Amino acid sequence: MMEDKKYQDKLNDIRSKIEDYTYRKFLSWFYSLSEDMHNKHHKNFLALLDSRELVIDVLDGTIRYFYNNRNKIWFRKFFYNKKVYELVKQDIELYNEKYPRIKLTLTRKGTMIFDYYRKNSFNTLLLTIHSGTWAPGYVKRKMAIYKTLRHKEEDQGSDLLYSDIVLKKGGIWIKTHQSRFVCDFNRSKRDAVYRNDSEMRVKEIWKEEFSQKDKKRILKEYDKFYHILDKLIETHRFNIIFDGHSMVDEPDRPSVSFGTRYIPKFYMPIVRSMQRKMSNDLKEEIALNKPYEGGYILKYLSKKFPDVFIFSVEVNKRMYMNKAHTTIQKRKLKRMKDLFQHIFDFEI
Numbered sequence: 001m002m003e004d005k006k007y008q009d010k011l012n013d014i015r016s017k018i019e020d021y022t023y024r025k026f027l028s029w030f031y032s033l034s035e036d037m038h039n040k041h042h043k044n045f046l047a048l049l050d051s052r053e054l055v056i057d058v059l060d061g062t063i064r065y066f067y068n069n070r071n072k073i074w075f076r077k078f079f080y081n082k083k084v085y086e087l088v089k090q091d092i093e094l095y096n097e098k099y100p101r102i103k104l105t106l107t108r109k110g111t112m113i114f115d116y117y118r119k120n121s122f123n124t125l126l127l128t129i130h131s132g133t134w135a136p137g138y139v140k141r142k143m144a145i146y147k148t149l150r151h152k153e154e155d156q157g158s159d160l161l162y163s164d165i166v167l168k169k170g171g172i173w174i175k176t177h178q179s180r181f182v183c184d185f186n187r188s189k190r191d192a193v194y195r196n197d198s199e200m201r202v203k204e205i206w207k208e209e210f211s212q213k214d215k216k217r218i219l220k221e222y223d224k225f226y227h228i229l230d231k232l233i234e235t236h237r238f239n240i241i242f243d244g245h246s247m248v249d250e251p252d253r254p255s256v257s258f259g260t261r262y263i264p265k266f267y268m269p270i271v272r273s274m275q276r277k278m279s280n281d282l283k284e285e286i287a288l289n290k291p292y293e294g295g296y297i298l299k300y301l302s303k304k305f306p307d308v309f310i311f312s313v314e315v316n317k318r319m320y321m322n323k324a325h326t327t328i329q330k331r332k333l334k335r336m337k338d339l340f341q342h343i344f345d346f347e348i
Contacts, residue, residue: 110177
């Protein structure tokens with residue numbers, strides 16, 4: 001533990017001085033300290049974050065390490081602003097009690113990568129990229145959409161629904177705190193910044209258009225996200241790729257829907273078995289591809305892994321929130337979390 005602490009303290013001490021180092025020298029130093037702390041896959045992933053700017057933009061440790069340092073100045077100052085820091089800190093405090101030894105990689109704008117990858121074991125890549133609600137000030141000032149409506153449309157709580165699938169069973173979970181209304185990682189880069197009338201349920205999002213400079217600034221985060229994702233899938237092998245979402249309750253929408261557009265046909269009997277089991281447990285409608293079949297990120301990953309069990313899930317918000325979709329109800333949430341654990345125990 002002392003060696004781990006020494007490693008982390010040294011890494012963060014030089015962060016402010018990194019401009020004086022060549023990238024190669026920094027990376028060599030990083031390897032020498034991390035030999036005992038990280039397994040081969042995790043080290044390879046970090047090494048492949050080969051943009052000098054991105055290395056500066058990342059913190060790496062364990063949940064326990066960040067929990068112990070969560071109130072220190074260097075940790076607070078790392079993040080884009082106080083709000084991002086508070087959101088990340090809240091998650092660290094939430095997961096430290098049960099999962100202190102899980103590796104955690106953080107970015108300045110609140111992307112969190114929980115690493116419980118187990119070599120030669122069953123591993124899931126879980127994505128909850130629409131669960132975020134944070135937007136930087138220069139973006140919020142241009143928004144016409146009211147905060148309450150935006151939060152209703154965001155997948156609040158979807159991270160809580162699915163997280164145990166990785167944290168208890170194994171794999172890697174990517175969570176984002178940035179709102180999809182800033183930049184949607186589940187769209188192509190061309191469509192990642194929404195336009196007025198581009199969204200079926202929200203007609204007016206912006207009071208004014210972004211300058212090219214601001215749009216470039218936003219899309220820089222898109223490039224960083226996909227750079228991280230690419231390096232993860234280069235250095236790890238997953239049995240399941242799972243994109244977790246929630247959806248607003250509307251007439252004719254099911255309680256849960258599996259998106260199977262990009263899944264190899266070989267796996268469809270497994271999905272139908274999961275569908276039947278969930279239907280029997282909930283006594284609710286469990287659908288396929290209603291209303292969503294699977295988004296851009298699954299299309300992107302399916303091209304790289306055409307034979308992997310890859311799918312999305314949409315949980316109707318009434319299954320874990322109040323009627324107005326403003327508050328998560330703990331009893332409902334626990335029921336759904338336990339159900340997903342049960343389904344995955346049965347299938348895996």
